[in-house]
Amino acid sequence: MVGMTSTEFSYNRFAANAWYQALNVHLVELAQVQPGQKVVDLACGPGSVTKIILEKVRDAKNSVVIGIDMSSSALKQAREDLSNASNTLVEFAEGRAEDLTRLVRDKVDTVVFCNAIHLVEDKSQVMREVSDTLRSGGIFAFNSSFFKGDLTDETSQFYRRWMMRSLRILKNDFGLKPSKEKVMARQALSIAEYTEILEGNGFQVSTTEIEPVEVPLEGWQDISYFEDFIAGALPGVPLKEASHSLVEAAAQIFSEFELSSVRRDWLSIVAVRQ
Numbered sequence: 316m317v318g319m320t321s322t323e324f325s326y327n328r329f330a331a332n333a334w335y336q337a338l339n340v341h342l343v344e345l346a347q348v349q350p351g352q353k354v355v356d357l358a359c360g361p362g363s364v365t366k367i368i369l370e371k372v373r374d375a376k377n378s379v380v381i382g383i384d385m386s387s388s389a390l391k392q393a394r395e396d397l398s399n400a401s402n403t404l405v406e407f408a409e410g411r412a413e414d415l416t417r418l419v420r421d422k423v424d425t426v427v428f429c430n431a432i433h434l435v436e437d438k439s440q441v442m443r444e445v446s447d448t449l450r451s452g453g454i455f456a457f458n459s460s461f462f463k464g465d466l467t468d469e470t471s472q473f474y475r476r477w478m479m480r481s482l483r484i485l486k487n488d489f490g491l492k493p494s495k496e497k498v499m500a501r502q503a504l505s506i507a508e509y510t511e512i513l514e515g516n517g518f519q520v521s522t523t524e525i526e527p528v529e530v531p532l533e534g535w536q537d538i539s540y541f542e543d544f545i546a547g548a549l550p551g552v553p554l555k556e557a558s559h560s561l562v563e564a565a566a567q568i569f570s571e572f573e574l575s576s577v578r579r580d581w582l583s584i585v586a587v588r589q
């Protein structure tokens with residue numbers, strides 16, 4: 316990893332996968348983002364979904380896109396990548412989804428929340444914030460690959476083998492093992508549980524979809540370069556060694572079991588503010 320940059324362990328690498336982009340394009344399309352709208356990209360990360368939203372509102376002078384994330388390094392990348400968006404006003408704000416009404420004062424047409432809702436502890440509180448930020452009739456759209464019932468037997472088996480192999484490589488190659496520190500748990504809800512919380516906060520659910528995605532080796536390896544994923548999989552281990560172990564372990568398991576992909580299901584939900 317000679318020549319590593321500060322972005323080496325960012326989300327960029329994973330977010331660049333075409334199949335991943337397609338999932339987020341689909342969500343933005345379900346949200347019916349239109350030119351001229353005011354749209355929040357909640358938990359925008361380094362900005363790959365912000366870019367998709369900008370394509371949809373392109374060239375409309377009064378469009379506004381607001382990217383929000385709690386990571387200053389992710390926002391820095393988003394700002395750098397999207398500084399040239401023509402005509403449309405792009406703003407970024409550092410902060411938590413839990414504080415959305417403080418971060419965005421005016422009502423907006425749409426809130427898109429990609430691949431982060433499983434990280435939120437108090438989902439009802441965040442949905443209340445989103446509801447209070449949307450105009451009546453506004454759209455809230457989110458997706459996640461972490462929800463109740465997300466893992467097929469095949470995927471669970473792959474995860475077990477991958478993690479066991481990563482631990483072995485970490486020990487053999489570096490003499491390291493993860494700490495027992497508690498990392499932020501992913502909070503997986505079912506579609507019914509999401510629906511109940513949404514309805515309790517003034518939304519009507521208009522679309523729920525589960526899409527099976529065949530993730531190739533590169534996808535599993537690319538997520539192994541993302542700091543937050545590494546911290547969840549191998550807590551307390553230095554990023555470089557942890558990432559190396561995860562990348563190598565994924566390659567070994569794919570080769571040994573002659574896998575061409577491993578399935579991962581994605582949930583998308585769209586709700587309308589009443």
Ligand SMILES: C[S@@+](CC[C@H](N)C(=O)[O-])C[C@H]1O[C@@H](n2cnc3c(N)ncnc32)[C@H](O)[C@@H]1O
Binds near residue numbers: 326339359363412431
């Ligand atoms: C997996 S990335 C997703 C980035 C982007 N939305 C995408 O789909 O490509 C998750 C992002 O959520 C952000 N995040 C996690 N919890 C958050 C919270 N409570 N409020 C704001 N951002 C949060 C992280 O900093 C990270 O950038």
